[in-house]
Each structure stands twice: as structure tokens, then as C-alpha cells.
Amino acid sequence: MNALKKFAVKVRVPALSISVALLIGALFIVFTDLEVLGGLLSDPIGALSLGIGRAAVAYSALFRGAFGDPATIQKALESNGDILVWARALRPLVESVVASVPLIFVGLGVSVAFRTGIFNIGGAGQFTMGAVGGTLAALFFGAGVTPAPIAILLVMLFGLIGGAAWAFLPGFLKARVGASEVITTIMLNFIAGQFVFFLVSNFEFIQKPPRIQPVSKELSQFVDLPGILPIASLRLDIGIIVALLTAVAVSWFLFRSTRGFELRAAGLNIAAAKYAGMGAATSIITAMLISGAISGLGGALVAVGTVKQLSPGIAGSVGFTAIAIALVGGTRPSGVVATALVFGLLQHGGSLMQVQTGIPIEMLLFIQALVIAFIAAPELTLGILKNPFRRRPRAVSK
Amino acid sequence: MRLELQKITKQFPGVLANDRISISVDKGQVLGLLGENGAGKTTLMNILSGLYRPDSGKILIDGKERIFRDPAQAIEAGIGMVHQHFMLVPVFDVTESVVLGNEPTKGPLGSFDRATARAQVVELSKKHGLHVDPDAKIESLPVGVRQRVEILKALYRKSDILVLDEPSAVLTPQETEELFDIIRGLARGGTSVIFITHKLNEVIAVADKITVLRRGAVAGETTPKKATAAKLAEMVVGREVQLTVSRSKSHVAEPILQVKGLNVLNDAGGRAVNDVTFEVRSGEILAVAGVQGNGQTELVEALTGLRLVDSGTVALEKKPLHAGSPREIAMAGVAHIPEDRNRDGMIKGMTVAENYILNTYHLPQYSKNGLLNRKAIAAATEQAVKDFDVRTPSINTDIGSLSGGNQQKVIVAREFSRNVRLVIAAQPTRGLDVGSIEYIHRRIVEQRDAGAAVLIVSTELDEVLALGDRVAVMYEGRIVGILDAKQATRERVGLLMGGITK
Numbered sequence A: 001m002n003a004l005k006k007f008a009v010k011v012r013v014p015a016l017s018i019s020v021a022l023l024i025g026a027l028f029i030v031f032t033d034l035e036v037l038g039g040l041l042s043d044p045i046g047a048l049s050l051g052i053g054r055a056a057v058a059y060s061a062l063f064r065g066a067f068g069d070p071a072t073i074q075k076a077l078e079s080n081g082d083i084l085v086w087a088r089a090l091r092p093l094v095e096s097v098v099a100s101v102p103l104i105f106v107g108l109g110v111s112v113a114f115r116t117g118i119f120n121i122g123g124a125g126q127f128t129m130g131a132v133g134g135t136l137a138a139l140f141f142g143a144g145v146t147p148a149p150i151a152i153l154l155v156m157l158f159g160l161i162g163g164a165a166w167a168f169l170p171g172f173l174k175a176r177v178g179a180s181e182v183i184t185t186i187m188l189n190f191i192a193g194q195f196v197f198f199l200v201s202n203f204e205f206i207q208k209p210p211r212i213q214p215v216s217k218e219l220s221q222f223v224d225l226p227g228i229l230p231i232a233s234l235r236l237d238i239g240i241i242v243a244l245l246t247a248v249a250v251s252w253f254l255f256r257s258t259r260g261f262e263l264r265a266a267g268l269n270i271a272a273a274k275y276a277g278m279g280a281a282t283s284i285i286t287a288m289l290i291s292g293a294i295s296g297l298g299g300a301l302v303a304v305g306t307v308k309q310l311s312p313g314i315a316g317s318v319g320f321t322a323i324a325i326a327l328v329g330g331t332r333p334s335g336v337v338a339t340a341l342v343f344g345l346l347q348h349g350g351s352l353m354q355v356q357t358g359i360p361i362e363m364l365l366f367i368q369a370l371v372i373a374f375i376a377a378p379e380l381t382l383g384i385l386k387n388p389f390r391r392r393p394r395a396v397s398k
Numbered sequence B: 001m002r003l004e005l006q007k008i009t010k011q012f013p014g015v016l017a018n019d020r021i022s023i024s025v026d027k028g029q030v031l032g033l034l035g036e037n038g039a040g041k042t043t044l045m046n047i048l049s050g051l052y053r054p055d056s057g058k059i060l061i062d063g064k065e066r067i068f069r070d071p072a073q074a075i076e077a078g079i080g081m082v083h084q085h086f087m088l089v090p091v092f093d094v095t096e097s098v099v100l101g102n103e104p105t106k107g108p109l110g111s112f113d114r115a116t117a118r119a120q121v122v123e124l125s126k127k128h129g130l131h132v133d134p135d136a137k138i139e140s141l142p143v144g145v146r147q148r149v150e151i152l153k154a155l156y157r158k159s160d161i162l163v164l165d166e167p168s169a170v171l172t173p174q175e176t177e178e179l180f181d182i183i184r185g186l187a188r189g190g191t192s193v194i195f196i197t198h199k200l201n202e203v204i205a206v207a208d209k210i211t212v213l214r215r216g217a218v219a220g221e222t223t224p225k226k227a228t229a230a231k232l233a234e235m236v237v238g239r240e241v242q243l244t245v246s247r248s249k250s251h252v253a254e255p256i257l258q259v260k261g262l263n264v265l266n267d268a269g270g271r272a273v274n275d276v277t278f279e280v281r282s283g284e285i286l287a288v289a290g291v292q293g294n295g296q297t298e299l300v301e302a303l304t305g306l307r308l309v310d311s312g313t314v315a316l317e318k319k320p321l322h323a324g325s326p327r328e329i330a331m332a333g334v335a336h337i338p339e340d341r342n343r344d345g346m347i348k349g350m351t352v353a354e355n356y357i358l359n360t361y362h363l364p365q366y367s368k369n370g371l372l373n374r375k376a377i378a379a380a381t382e383q384a385v386k387d388f389d390v391r392t393p394s395i396n397t398d399i400g401s402l403s404g405g406n407q408q409k410v411i412v413a414r415e416f417s418r419n420v421r422l423v424i425a426a427q428p429t430r431g432l433d434v435g436s437i438e439y440i441h442r443r444i445v446e447q448r449d450a451g452a453a454v455l456i457v458s459t460e461l462d463e464v465l466a467l468g469d470r471v472a473v474m475y476e477g478r479i480v481g482i483l484d485a486k487q488a489t490r491e492r493v494g495l496l497m498g499g500i501t502k
Helices: A002-031 A034-039 A044-067 A070-078 A083-115 A123-141 A148-177 A181-202 A238-256 A258-268 A270-275 A280-307 A318-328 A333-357 A362-376 A378-386 B041-048 B071-076 B094-099 B114-128 B143-156 B173-188 B200-206 B229-237 B296-303 B326-331 B341-345 B352-356 B374-387 B404-415 B434-449 B461-467 B490-497
Strands: B003-012 B015-025 B030-034 B056-061 B064-066 B079-082 B161-165 B192-197 B209-214 B217-222 B255-265 B271-281 B285-289 B311-316 B334-337 B422-426 B453-457 B470-475 B478-484
Touching: A002 A034, A002 A044, A002 A333, A002 A362, A002 A378, A034 A044, A044 A083, A044 A333, A070 A083, A083 A123, A083 A238, A083 A258, A083 A280, A083 A318, A083 A333, A123 A148, A123 A181, A123 A280, A123 A318, A148 A181, A148 A280, A238 A258, A238 A280, A238 A333, A258 A270, A258 A280, A270 A280, A270 B341, A318 A333, A318 A362, A333 A362, A362 A378, B003 B041, B015 B030, B015 B041, B015 B056, B015 B192, B015 B209, B015 B217, B030 B173, B030 B200, B030 B229, B041 B161, B041 B192, B071 B079, B079 B143, B094 B114, B094 B143, B114 B143, B114 B173, B143 B161, B143 B173, B173 B192, B173 B200, B173 B490, B192 B200, B200 B229, B209 B229, B217 B229, B229 B434, B255 B296, B255 B453, B271 B296, B271 B453, B271 B478, B285 B434, B285 B461, B285 B490, B296 B422, B296 B453, B326 B334, B334 B404, B341 B404, B352 B374, B352 B404, B374 B404, B404 B434, B422 B434, B434 B453, B434 B461, B453 B461, B461 B490, B470 B490, B478 B490
Parallel strands: B030 B192, B030 B209, B079 B161, B161 B192, B285 B453, B285 B470, B334 B422, B422 B453
Antiparallel strands: B003 B015, B003 B056, B056 B064, B209 B217, B255 B271, B255 B311, B470 B478
16 A cells, blocks of 8 residues: 555646646647637537547547557457457557657656766667667678678677767767767767768668668668567567566666766765765766767667668657656656656557547647646646646735 | 744654644743754744745744744744854855844935944844944955844844744854853843754853753753753753763874975965974874864875875885875775765765675776675675664665764774774764764774874864864965864864964
């Protein structure tokens, strides 16, 4: 009971934030609908009920896109194990999890940096360079050059190295000359994207024939990451397993290891860390290397396993969403994984919502932004829970 | 005017800062408001000055209830505050500073009437015996005079009730005496004064009436005639306390710390420590006195490896120390109780156990193959918590949630957990309650008796005189005198603190 209570206290702010954000999102859907707005004066009740109906339809699509359609699942249960029906029933949920894999990796990566007090905004760049490493490893060592398991390990290793190398630079600059990591990592994000563009449009052994588009060859021809579901058409591969193992490893590193202790100390109070004789420069560089390596590992696994192709935009909005995830998850590995799954559900559900109701997927960005705003103001969020109608005593300026 | 606060209650999330506090001060009376940090003094004064509004309770002035919605209304009602940290513009002169915000004007454009302002300031300072040069720039004035300007500022705004918040914190003993004269003069002239402090002797010296706050409530009222320091301390803490450390004679042996010609720069590149030479021997306590900001902070930082030594040497038992890192110095046998425990001494957000091993975590007993040995850490912390009587729910409690006294005990326990040859304690009891002060002093004296050399840096003269076998005084980066305990009287040390060597 006590453990349950503790858990409830821990998740109440994130859970409440997500709920309220969805609620405000619904209001937004209602009041940006032109038909609703048009009818608001002549027939307010009719217009409002139309709007509420539309929001309900949109959220129902969001739900079905995220978890799957209950009707299809019902059919699957009655189908006597028909693979095709089962695949259709499970695909939305599986795809939601697939969408969360890069978020888990980069979320964990930036969390390690945040814990050390470094605002690593370069998750996207480190993810991209990891994808480059993984792609090159697949091209060099895949397709029978080395046995498949070794090729997969090399993909992961090169991903780690690519991400770590990309994070080393800002870490080194910050430790040595005090260059702001916020600026350097953002800039390196752009450079990483352009570097991929350069690679996939200039090298024959990388670029997809007939060399018109700036994308790499189909990587599944070289390395095929084994799926983990009995239905082959569902593309959930070992990436998610590695992601979860990474979360465990990060947790263990931060809270059990000597190095992790130093990093957390530096993150919470750099003056006290110096007083205690911990090297600040070492902490910064170590944290950035680990942070980048984790994001890079994610990049390699996503490029080779899920997308099966390297392209300049491979990171998408992962970098920024991952920052949000790290903050919402309290930079705690378990929190990051949980939040990444929720955001994965929202993302994949959002795409169905867009297809079925024409409400753009950017709506989900709006909801994500609201979630972050609520998380950033826990007092406000908990205040909503208390009693939204009670008038507070007027705030007094200091 | 007579001021009365009736049953003032103020609740903050998690703390009842003021619990039905009632105090009153008559016209021409000096009320000493005594209490430790966290007793609710500051909250009460913020309510009185209109910064906070009480959850319940009344403020009465001459029997009429007043409600202050903002500080302007409190000033209007005649309440003048002199804060611990002065609110003065360094480049203004005294006249400008005093009238700022209520400047006399002339002409159709309302331009500043300097002559009138100056005349008003001169008259005011004459009337109340507050001697200041009306044309002096604030930045050129010593702290004691700046405080007079603050008081003038309040009087200029026609304050009949003057509130002084910890006014002696930045003053030398002589300046404090002058301040007391000023307060007595103001009271004779009909001003009511509320004097907030945590120093027992001061209220006895200057107050007509004493109200003691403890844990947000009034713990008792008395008068200086009836009260003794011991009795007041008991009211403040809630139990009997020993005010002076009982300690045997020191058995001084060989020198442990030797500092020669030490120069240290401050952050701005100025010379903070200027050619300082001294030594501390085994079995003695050298207490460094001085008004805050005279180089003590930089001296301690240089000795503990937190600041670069510009020139000069530091040796610990003949081995050079001045180029060592904080870790090397700590491992060489130096215990460092830092001046600002919130900044340097501990990490809030980490547990008591994690703070206990903060600078020893790398030793083989706590860390093996890159992993923390949580069992050993827990066992050592449990023992330390017991030995040092740290009041904490568990060793896994966030240290930030403990009281200041218990936080400091964790720090002291940690620093004394190693083999100690030299103790460097900067402001070891700042902001602590009387009970914790007593405890920490005893522990430091124990280290001395066990043969360590002890260097204490403190701005509290009482602490310096109570603990020092010898007393050094720092003034503007130099050591202007080192006295034996016998010669170190309050007056002599006080004069040295003000830079007067003859």
C-alpha cells in the first residue's frame, strides 16, 4: 500500500499533465473548427455539440491509432489464429512501441547529461551520427562479410562510437574553454544532418541506385535485425530490447557506480563537487560521451532496423521530443521509458487521427508542448487537482 | 506610536512560520525580538512591512487596525525597515540616498531641490545624533556609517516605528556600541524600535523589553533586568544549554600548519590575502577574527585547494600543500568545514549517506571496481549518525530536509571521519541553534585535545573568544595582530577588526 502511494505521488504530476493537456487539446479542436465557429452565434448548442462530437471522433481515432481498434481485436480473437487478422489488430500498438524506441534511446541519452548539469540539446545530431556509424558498419560488415550476429554487434558498436564522437566535441569545448554546450550541440545537429546529406549523395557504395535521391541503400539487404514477435510482418525488432536493457544499465550506472555518483554530484551542485575533489572537467566529458553513445546506439538500431535506410532527416523531431521526455520522466530511466511509450502512443495515434479526421498531426505537438508546460509548473498542475474554482489570495510581490 | 501585533498567523506550504504571535512595543520603547534562524522573525517582519499578508491576526497602530497591502502602505503608516543587507546606491552621496524616493522639488518642472534636501538631512542627523557627512559618496563609507544612512532614510520617511533586522551582523564591536547609543537616543526621542537579533548579549544591552520566538510562536517575554544570558538561551532553545565550552588547557606541540608570505587573489583579480604568515601547532586552536570580507574566505579557499595560491608557501607537517588539489589536501589529513555549507559543504537532493561519503567515496572501502559498496557506505553512515547524534528519519533521507544543525553535524562527522591532522573550520556555527553550536564547539575542541591543529575562521567575536587559544585578526587581507587568549579582550580584538593597530 505504501509503495503504491509512493508511486501515485510520483506519477500524479505527469499523469495529470497529460490528461489536462489532452483536455485542452480537445477544446482547441472544438474551437478551431470553422463550422463550429460559424454556427456559434446562430445555434450555439448545436454548434458546440457538433464540435464536441468532432473532438470525440478525433480522440477515438487517436486511441485506435495508438492501441488498436477494439473491433479488429475482437475479430482477431475470433479468427482462430489467423495471422493476417492478428497482424492488423496488433499493428497500431506495435507501431506505437516502434515509434517510442528512438525516444527511449535519446531520452536516456540526454537524461545522463541533464543529471550532470549539462544541457545537451544535441540528441538529434548524436542520434544521426550513430545512424551514420551503424549504416557504415552494415555496409562494410553486412551481407555475409561477417556472420550476422557479429555484424549486428558491429552496427551497435559503430553507432555508439558515432554518437559518442559527436558528443565529445561539445563536452571537450565546455570543459576546456567553457563553450556553452547549448550552442555547440544545436549547431552540431545541423552539421550532422548536412554530413549525412553529403555522404548519401556523393558515395556510390552508400547511395541508393540509381543515385537520384539523397538516401542510402536499403540496409536490410546487408543486416537484418531479428524481429521479436512471432508475426513477421510486425516490425518490432531487438531495438526495443536493447532500449530497455540500456535503461536498466543507465539506472545502474547513475545510482550504483562511482562515476555515476560523481556525475550526479556535479549535476546537483558543482561547487560542492569541486569541494569534494571531483574533477569537473572529467565529469563533463564523461557525461557527454555516455550521453552521445546512448543516442548514437539508438540511431544505429533505428536506421538499420526500423527505417532500414539512412537519410539526412533520420532524426526527425526526436531530439526535441526526447528533451521533453527526459524532463517529464524526471531524468529517471524508468520515467523516461514510461514517458517515451506514452509519447510513442500519441505519435502513432496522431497519424491515424490525421488520416481519418484531417486534424493535422501538429495538434500532437501542441499537446506535447502543453504537457511540458504543466510538468514545468507542478504547483499549477497540482492546483488544478485541488480546486480550480477556489479563489486564491492575491499574490504579493516581493 | 504604539504598535501591536495580535495573534499573527502565517502558513507556508509545509511550515507554520508564525503561529498566533502577539507582540507589542510602546512609544519610545526598544523591543528586542530574539530567536534563532527559522524561529519566524523574518516572516513576522515581512508581514509588518507589507511584503506578506497574514493568514489571520491583526496589526494595530495606536489601537487602530491597519491592513498593509504593500510596503508603501506600511511606510505610510510610519513603519521603517532597516534590512540586514543595505539597499543603497554606491555612487550616490548621503543626501541623495536619504531622500531617494521622496525628493524635495522646486520650480514648475519639479526638479530636484538639492539645497533643501541637504538642509533636511543635516537637520535630521543633528536631531537624532546620527553623524554623517551629507556629501560623502556611499561607496566611500564604512559599513557602520552606511547603516546610519539607512536609519536616516527611514527617519526621513517619518518612521515612528523603526525595525532593525540583525543590524550588528556586519559591524565591529565598537560600531555595534555606537549603534546602541543611536538606538537609545532614538527611543528617548519617542521612536519605537524593534531590534531583531539572535545574539543574547545585544538584547540585554539595548532592549527595554524582550520577546523570544521559538518555532514560529512566542516562547516568552521578559525584561533585561530579569533576564540573564543563560535564561534567555534556555528560552530560545527550549532547554538548558551550556553557553561556554569547557575546555582544558591546550598541550601545544610541534607546528602542523605553516603559512609563509601567502598572497591570494580574489575573483576580480584584486589581492584578497596580502602577505600572510602564521602557523598553527598541534593541540592549539588559532581563531581568525575579522569583519566579513577581509580576505578570510579567500584564505580558507587557498588553504584547502579551492583557490590558486598567487605566491607564498603553505606546508602541512613540513610537506608543501599550496599546489595540492582539494582531494590531495583532504587525504593529507586536513578536515575542512566550509563557510557556506549550502554551497560547498553538502549536496541537497542527495541522501545523508551520499553526503557522508562525499569526499571519501573513492577510497577502497567505499568503492571497488568502479562500483559503490552500498553496504559499507550504509554501515559507516549509520555509525556516524549515531556518534554525532544526527537527527534524521533515515540515512536515505535527502539532506536538504534536515535542519541546519543536523546538516552541519553530517558535514562535521564526514570531515572528522578521516585521519585528521589539521581542522579548518570556517564559520562552523553560522545560522545554527544554540544547542548545535554547543555540540559542534565541543567536537572541535575534542580534535584539538586529540592533537590536531585547529584553524577557526569566524566573524562572531563570541565564538573567536570562546574557542581561540590564540586569536589572529584579519583586516583588508592582512593579519594585523595575533594575540594570546589572555590578551584577547573584546576591546582589543574589536579595535583590530576595525584596522586600528595602535
